[in-house]
Amino acid sequence: MTQQTVLVTGSSGFIGYHLCQLLLEAGFRVVGIDNLSDYYSVQLKKDRQAMLEQHPDFTVVNRSIEEPGIMLDLFAAHRPEYVVHLAAQAGVRYSIENPRSYLESNITGTFEILEAARAYPPRHMLLASTSSAFGANTGMPYKETQKADHQMSFYAATKKATENMAHSYAHLFDLPVTMFRFFTVYGPWGRPDMALFKFTKAILEGTPIDVYNFGDMKRDFTYVTDLVEAIRLLLDAVPVRPADGVVPEGDSLSPVAPHRVVNIGNSESVRLTTFIEAIEAATGCKAQQNLMPIQAGDVPATWADASLLQSLTGYKPQTDVHEGISRFVDWYQDYYREAVLPHAAG
Template identity: 85%
Template sequence: MGGTVLVTGSSGFIGYHLCARLLADGFTVVGIDNLSDYYDVSLKERRQAMLLQSPGFTVVNDSIEAPGRIMALFEAHKPDYVIHLAAQAGVRYSIENPRSYLESNITGTFEILEAARAHPPKHMLLASTSSAFGANTEMPYRETDKADHQMSFYAATKKAMENMAHSYAHLFDLPVTMFRFFTVYGPWGRPDMALFKFTRAILNGDPIDVYNHGDMKRDFTYVEDLVQAIRLLMDAVPERPEDGVVPEGDSLSPVAPHRVVNIGNSEPVQLTDYIAAIEAATGLEAAQNLMPMQAGDVPATWADTALLQRLTGYRPQTDVKDGVAAFVDWYRDYYGLV
């Protein structure tokens, strides 16, 4: 295959793993990442340094919302594929600092869509989130379900991205796949996420905060499974349907080459079982502070991945015990712990 892929958020958790995979597959990868201080910048710098060991990788350290920056990258590299991962992440932080979500997730995505309009790639793949399903209680979540009641500003900006991309797909015939992630975890993960925080606290002998008294379920998705799904979806280019007829169960738009696809493990895990997996991997027992549900959070997520399987023949299925153990091994190695 081959070709040039522009990856936004290339030094992030998912971006790093995806870029490494694309380089291994023979693609030329152009990254952009502003190395924001939302979490430990040194972690992002380490990921980026590893990617720069490949001659097929170049990167610009700037914000995607910087006027003209993305347009210049499109003009210089004419990417065949665009994978848009850059975003201000985090449900709870969006309550404290909503403007950063407006600038990165809305304005940044607008800059990418405008650049794609001027220099159309073969396929654009943009990261959304399972949080877009919002208050929907029908499980498992299907891409064709209504997603009208987002419960955090973060989720609202991601749903807005889906709608913005649909309008560009319709008006300018730009093939777009939006993928909704479900609680991604694994080595090189984000320090603001539960697995990282729990592992650090348990190894330090500190208590962990367990929200909703542990009565929560998440569709934990191992990062390498996510990357495999994205890689396969690159080849599943949506086409505007003839006569507006969409196959049963497909989220393809009747008026645009635009589709939404879930990427999850399709197996919800109780938070208490997730914590037990960390305890098993560390060999230590967690002291738990049982807390109420946090604002903007949901009690459960669960992905229906039938559409992903139909499009790619693939279904993520890494067992959470194996994935958590891989993270704990990485954590100990990265921080030099015995």
């Protein structure tokens, strides 16, 4: 059997690194692209990339996806069977401070990828969206078939826009597209701007953590290896345009395009206080909490209905948050080689 190629954008990012590792272990040839942006530690990204580069079936280009012609050249050179688009300017809060970076990376970058796919059609394109696309929706758990028209941050708005852009290309050019909406992803090699990383660092250092909405927050925390396993399985769940325009009940498949939206979440909404308690248990340290009001653009709760993912792949993410956090803390202490004496609990 001929070795298949997967093009992964954002390959040196948190999720991209884990996905590339899994795909390489599964026997794929992986072509990565990552601009090693300085939104957070470039060294962390370089360290992830260095581990991937040890594998003979991994190739990477350190350029920006929004750079005109770059994606077209990559598609032409490698003719990938599958494309997983993870590269994006991430972060809800940063999108308030620097919206232009989201416009360029998320909108223009996705446009460049869609144009390249139009010229060299892959078997299946999978593009990352976000649970933030559900916006002001209050009916939970979130189902892919719910309308999602009221995004509450510019980050979420750009991600919802990419869903619509991809749908138009799927309809016009018969490009099979799966959009996956991530729920709060965590685990080893995670991003320093995410709560788990910031909380762990502060708790180990004995400094206070900022707890928004006075702790009354709930999130569907999804462990990163569960997430990338779901993506790998979705490679083979290629959407097909329904010939009669009839979509099965519960499916988010478009009636006019080979385009589908899929939630990837743990199907459990965990209180932020429980999350913090799990970090305390894993570190052996007590958190000093600075209780604050909810931030602009944030939502008080997320919760995924992941039944569509399960029906398409037979897979259900289920890593317990205590187990996942323990693994992260082990990685964090090893990566930073911190000889930290636990602060007295109480």
